[in-house]
Amino acid sequence: MGAPVISLTDIPEPAEIRDLATERGILVLAHSYQDGFIQDSAHFVGDSLELAREAAKSDAEAICFCGVHFMAETAALLCPQAEVFVPDLNAGCSLADSCEAEELAKYQDYLQSKLGKRPQTVAYINCTAAVKALSDIICTSGNAKAVVESIPEDDPILFVPDRHLGGWLNETTGRNMELWNGSCMVHELFSVDTLCDLQMANPGSVTISHPECPKPVRDASDYVLGTAGMLRLAQENSATTFLVGTEGNMLYRLEQVAPQNTYISAPGASCACNLCPHMQLNTSAKLWEALETRGPRVVVPMEIAHPARRALDRMLEVA
Ligand code: 13P
Ligand code: SF4
Numbered sequence: 002m003g004a005p006v007i008s009l010t011d012i013p014e015p016a017e018i019r020d021l022a023t024e025r026g027i028l029v030l031a032h033s034y035q036d037g038f039i040q041d042s043a044h045f046v047g048d049s050l051e052l053a054r055e056a057a058k059s060d061a062e063a064i065c066f067c068g069v070h071f072m073a074e075t076a077a078l079l080c081p082q083a084e085v086f087v088p089d090l091n092a093g094c095s096l097a098d099s100c101e102a103e104e105l106a107k108y109q110d111y112l113q114s115k116l117g118k119r120p121q122t123v124a125y126i127n128c129t130a131a132v133k134a135l136s137d138i139i140c141t142s143g144n145a146k147a148v149v150e151s152i153p154e155d156d157p158i159l160f161v162p163d164r165h166l167g168g169w170l171n172e173t174t175g176r177n178m179e180l181w182n183g184s185c186m187v188h189e190l191f192s193v194d195t196l197c198d199l200q201m202a203n204p205g206s207v208t209i210s211h212p213e214c215p216k217p218v219r220d221a222s223d224y225v226l227g228t229a230g231m232l233r234l235a236q237e238n239s240a241t242t243f244l245v246g247t248e249g250n251m252l253y254r255l256e257q258v259a260p261q262n263t264y265i266s267a268p269g270a271s272c273a274c275n276l277c278p279h280m281q282l283n284t285s286a287k288l289w290e291a292l293e294t295r296g297p298r299v300v301v302p303m304e305i306a307h308p309a310r311r312a313l314d315r316m317l318e319v320a
Contacts, residue, residue, distance in 0.1 A: 019043065025063070049075075088284065139313050141227065162181045
């Protein structure tokens with residue numbers, strides 16, 4: 002017999018869900034790529050860096066993390082006293098999947114013998130806890146430049162797993178980091194041709210794209226920013242129309258924070274391929290069930306937790 006099905010009419014409104022979670026001592030954290038219902042149900046919505054900081058400073062006994070698995074692992078590492086659980090344990094990430102710890106360890110050894118010096122491994126936070134444990138320091142889209150610049154210029158760097166973010170960092174810092182060949186299945190699909198059509202159809206608009214986008218899309222953009230940077234720009238810039246090159250649910254967040262503007266999704270509102278299929282696995286029904294059952298849990302094995310936490314702490318010191 003399958004699990005009982007929760008009817009949508011059984012699910013309370015977002016504000017009620019949040020209050021109920023508060024009563025139960027559960028902190029609900031959500032990434033800006035979650036749908037509007039989940040964002041509205043959360044105590045805190047943010048980018049990967051803000052969510053990591055929120056977990057690190059929390060004294061909650063339980064965290065329901067609405068995002069993908071590597072984000073929940075990060076919360077478990079930074080808030081070890083909390084039971085961390087998620088709406089859907091299968092919510093993964095193509096970037097995290099592209100870099101397996103065993104493969105990374107072999108490549109680090111290979112580079113060490115080739116260069117005569119072990120490279121510093123900088124890992125984008127979109128990776129597993131096991132990969133974080135093999136890394137010297139973690140970064141997010143919001144602090145990647147500062148993290149790379151914190152490493153002495155003579156030290157060779159291996160950047161994992163996103164080749165697009167890594168390429169953008171090489172361009173903007175002048176470093177020549179070795180890049181792992183991973184990419185985000187959502188940002189990889191943004192098309193520069195569609196973007197240019199949108200730009201021609203919307204004169205005076207400002208294009209903002211995420212550094213996980215391929216170089217032609219980044220080059221055609223006015224600003225390359227992580228999701229927190231996009232929110233800041235939308236509040237500060239004098240433009241009123243923004244073409245947004247990132248996951249589609251970010252538009253909901255932008256509309257909440259700066260409702261005076263018009264936001265147009267690249268590659269186009271009629272196409273759902275800019276929605277992350279992993280993030281979409283989390284639904285209002287699964288969130289409600291997770292709060293009822295306090296599961297499924299995300300637990301990081303001890304032997305991985307210690308070195309992974311060290312790499313995260315090093316990032317938090319830089320940022
Ligand atoms: P940021 O929120 O850090 O910009 O990350 C984007 C992302 O792809 C998360 O999966
Ligand atoms: Fe991973 Fe891309 Fe989805 Fe973010 S949007 S979770 S990087 S697959």
